[in-house]
Amino acid sequence: MDPLTILTSTITLVQAISSTYDVIQHLRGLPNEFKEVSRNLPLAQDTLGLARYQLQGRALDESAKKAIQPFVVGCEEKAKMLQNIFEKVERGMQNARHGSVFESYRTSLLPLGKAHRVEILMQGILGDLDRLATNRLFRTATQSQMTQLKDAIDQLSKVKSSVRDSDFEGAGTNATQNNSSGARGYQYVNSSQGQQFNSGGGKQFNAHSMTFVQSSEDYKRRTDIIQALYTSPYEDRKNRNPDRVPGTCEWFIGHSLFQQWRESESSSMLWVSANPGCGKSVLAKYLVDSVLPTMTPRTTCYFFFKDDFEDQRSAKVALRCILHQLFTQRESLFSDKIVKRFEDYKAHLENSSFGELWDILVMASQEKDAGELVCILDAFDECEDREREKLAQALCKFYGTKNNVNLKFLVTSRPYDKIGRGFRPLNIPGLPLIHLKGESDTEISNIAREIDIYIEASVSRIREDLHLKPQEE
Incomplete structure (x- = not known):
């Protein structure tokens, strides 16, 4: 897919994560890292929106696409993983057999590995956006976000995970397969437990496919409004x-x-x-x-x-x-x-x-x-x-x-x-x-000084345009 389409898809994913958090945020025992992720979702969405706005109507050559593709794709991949975990926690709480919210999160996380902790994924999303923001294509559009991105990345790096490192020991080896064609999403295989989590196949494929269609329609509605404004x-x-x-x-x-x-x-x-x-x-x-x-x-x-x-x-x-x-x-x-x-x-x-x-x-x-x-x-x-x-x-x-x-x-x-x-x-x-x-002598004096500055600059500009010597001014 082209970068603009991927950015649009990622915005939809971030919106979905935010909506899921709205559902689970009041659950007793929800780990604090979920709150930290939610706190940074508006920053991610705004930065993605600015990047997409900057790309709209621009024809990118292959070198430009190649330069930004890793960050755009990486951001979308991590957003998919993050959405998958948030949804697993939500689904887990709908079935009493899954126990506490923490256990639902822990059960979902262990087969995937430490790198799939929600705060790590959010940090990775912001990291990709930070690198995207430094690209010459987006420097103008996202300059105002860069300080906030770096601060947010730093804060997320200090978040203490509720799932200990030791919990992952003996959980089995993990293989992550990214199917770029012929299949949708990611496949996570836990060799010791023999379980397979496929966010792109079976019923989950249908669910994601439905979401994609709805998101496309929603995107068109929103785009029509924005263009009409x-x-x-x-x-x-x-x-x-x-x-x-x-x-x-x-x-x-x-x-x-x-x-x-x-x-x-x-x-x-x-x-x-x-x-x-x-x-x-x-x-x-x-x-x-x-x-x-x-x-x-x-x-x-x-x-x-x-x-x-x-x-x-x-x-x-x-x-x-x-x-x-x-x-x-x-x-x-x-x-x-x-x-x-x-x-x-x-x-x-x-x-x-x-x-x-x-x-x-x-x-x-x-x-x-x-x-x-x-x-x-x-x-x-x-x-x-x-x-x-x-x-x-x-x-x-x-x-x-x-x-x-x-x-x-x-x-x-x-x-x-x-x-x-x-x-x-x-x-x-x-x-x-x-x-x-001006209303006072001081203000009038300050204005007069600025008028002098303006006149001097104007005279200098005229001198340069006419190639005059200083004595000819």
């Missing part, structure tokens, strides 16, 4: 704006209101206003790319409004693009419940309402592993009036109500009264506001 080339529109000049935007990053918003562990909103030409969009791009990039547990999404493009004037399009970014960066949040809500609402179709899309965003922020969700909206004043009013009302209602999520919005706009009135209803007084023109 991509209604504007939001990244290209962001990148139309120039990069900041080094040394600029620093006074804003150090501003107490921005720091307070950034460090908040609960939902909060910040409004940034400035006159035309003051660098709002440059600042917004800098925040997205450098200051607030997606990095577990934070996920950053954005939309740059622009009234000269029809698809950049709509709040509904903005929400679709934000949801597209959210679910491609954090596949673990694209839960069955979210998929069902999309299908109930048909929110991925052209006739979806603003309210339906907004409800799904809030719903995603309420997922148990959502973490911190940051949404940056640039040039809010260039959004179509009626849709802007709807979005402003939704923001005010959300932030005017107590909630237990961490959904943050940073909105930039020109300092128009209509924007201020929309953001300052009675139920949300005291909305933090930063004027880029």
